[in-house]
Structure formats: C-alpha cells, structure tokens
Amino acid sequence: QLVLTQSPSASASLGASVKLTCTLSSGHSNYAIAWHQQQPEKGPRYLMKLNSDGSHTKGNGIPDRFSGSSAGAERFLTISSLQSEDEADYYCQTWASDIVVFGGGTKLTVL
Amino acid sequence: QVQLQESGPVLVRPSETLSLTCSVSDGSISPYYWSWIRQPPGKGLEWIGFLCSSEGTTYNSSLKSRATISLDTSKNQFSLRLRSVTAADTALYYCARVGYCGDHSRAIDYWGQGILVTVPS
Numbered sequence: 191q192l193v194l195t196q197s198p199s200a201s202a203s204l205g206a207s208v209k210l211t212c213t214l215s216s217g218h219s220n221y222a223i224a225w226h227q228q229q230p231e232k233g234p235r236y237l238m239k240l241n242s243d244g245s246h247t248k249g250n251g252i253p254d255r256f257s258g259s260s261a262g263a264e265r266f267l268t269i270s271s272l273q274s275e276d277e278a279d280y281y282c283q284t285w286a287s288d289i290v291v292f293g294g295g296t297k298l299t300v301l
Numbered sequence: 302q303v304q305l306q307e308s309g310p311v312l313v314r315p316s317e318t319l320s321l322t323c324s325v326s327d328g329s330i331s332p333y334y335w336s337w338i339r340q341p342p343g344k345g346l347e348w349i350g351f352l353c354s355s356e357g358t359t360y361n362s363s364l365k366s367r368a369t370i371s372l373d374t375s376k377n378q379f380s381l382r383l384r385s386v387t388a389a390d391t392a393l394y395y396c397a398r399v400g401y402c403g404d405h406s407r408a409i410d411y412w413g414q415g416i417l418v419t420v421p422s
Binding site: 222223224226232233234235236239249250281283285286287288289290291292293294295 | 302336338345346347348351359361393395399405406407408409410411412413414415
C-alpha cells in the first residue's frame with residue numbers, strides 16, 4: 191500500500207534552516223513526490239516535484255531558499271533563511287497510475 | 302499563469318448532491334489531468350479523483366462510487382458531483398491541475414483557492 195509518512199510538527203528559528211522529511215512506504219522507495227505549502231487560511235501552493243535521485247523542478251516564483259533532496263525512501267524539503275511567512279503546513283504528495291496520496295502534513299512553526 | 306476558481310453552493314442538505322465547478326483560465330484544459338481534493342476543517346488533504354479527456358476518470362475508492370468528475374472543454378471547466386452527502390462531507394474543496402495526459406507524473410502543480418461546503422448534521 192502506497193503511504194507517505196510525515197512528522198506532525200517541526201520548529202526552527204527565524205533566519206535558520208529546517209529540513210522536513212516525507213517517508214515512502216516499503217517497496218515504493220523509487221517514487222517521485224511533490225511538496226506543497228499551505229499557509230494559514232490559504233489554499234495549498236505547489237513548491238516542487240522531487241525525484242528519487244534528488245533532482246527537482248520548482249513551481250513558478252518559488253524562492254531559491256526552498257530545495258529538495260532524496261535518500262532511499264526519504265524525501266526532504268529544506269528551507270533556508272527562514273522567514274515568518276514560511277510558517278505553514280507542508281504536505282508531500284505521491285501517485286501511481288490510479289491513485290494520488292498525501293502525507294498527513296507537517297506544521298512548521300517559525301520561532 | 303494558470304488560474305483555477307471553484308464555484309457552487311456552499312450549503313448542501315444531507316442526502317442531496319454536492320455540485321462544484323472549476324473554471325480554468327490562461328490555459329487549455331484538454332492536454333491535462335484535472336483533479337478534486339478536499340480538506341475537512343482542521344484536517345489533512347484527501348484526493349477525490351482525477352480525469353483526462355483522452356484517458357478517462359479515476360476515483361478514490363473510499364468515496365464508494367458517490368463521486369463523478371466531468372469535463373466541459375468548450376467552457377474550459379470541469380466539475381464534481383458528490384451524491385448522498387452527509388455531515389462527514391463538510392470540507393474545503395479544491396480543484397487542481399495534475400499533469401499532462403499520457404505522462405506518468407501526477408504531481409499537482411496548480412491549485413484553486415478552495416470553497417468551503419457545509420453539510421449540516
């Protein structure tokens with residue numbers, strides 16, 4: 191079964207960096223994912239598509255502070271130089287030919 | 302820049318049918334997959350289904366065949382109908398673009414702003 195696992199919460203200080211993790215279920219370690227940001231009271235925004243080799247394609251207007259990487263079944267979103275507007279929920283998303291799956295989301299608090 | 306906008310009734314009575322439309326601007330609807338996703342208040346995202354005009358429609362099995370997604374290429378719109386709603390269907394409903402038809406990727410790359418639909422208990 192295709193499942194994505196995310197930690198419910200994370201926190202980091204203003205100006206620091208944070209690395210969020212999304213883990214693919216067993217047998218799916220070669221799957222690509224997408225990262226999405228949902229700021230409070232807003233709809234989600236596409237950040238990037240992240241492949242198993244760590245290559246990624248960002249959405250229009252996504253700052254260079256956002257980057258992605260991969261290691262085995264883990265997919266990472268790194269946000270550097272944290273700003274107050276980065277405080278949001280972050281969701282990972284993956285897919286097969288007949289299904290789309292979301293992780294449970296990570297709530298990022300900027301201290 | 303592709304823009305998506307949801308519209309439809311925001312209050313639906315139990316057992317009736319929820320009907321939403323997504324209008325797509327600045328881009329042709331035909332070459333892409335289009336999807337509906339929902340988010341119950343305070344909870345995470347749930348995929349409802351997606352369709353491509355040339356490859357058909359696929360739905361989340363958890364909705365037990367209550368959902369129908371359709372495309373109107375003449376109006377550059379696509380729609381969702383969800384039958385026999387209950388209070389558990391109360392959610393923010395988002396429309397989204399998923400990727401090129403014929404491509405393996407189903408990465409969502411554009412989202413609507415969402416519409417809150419309430420089904421009273």
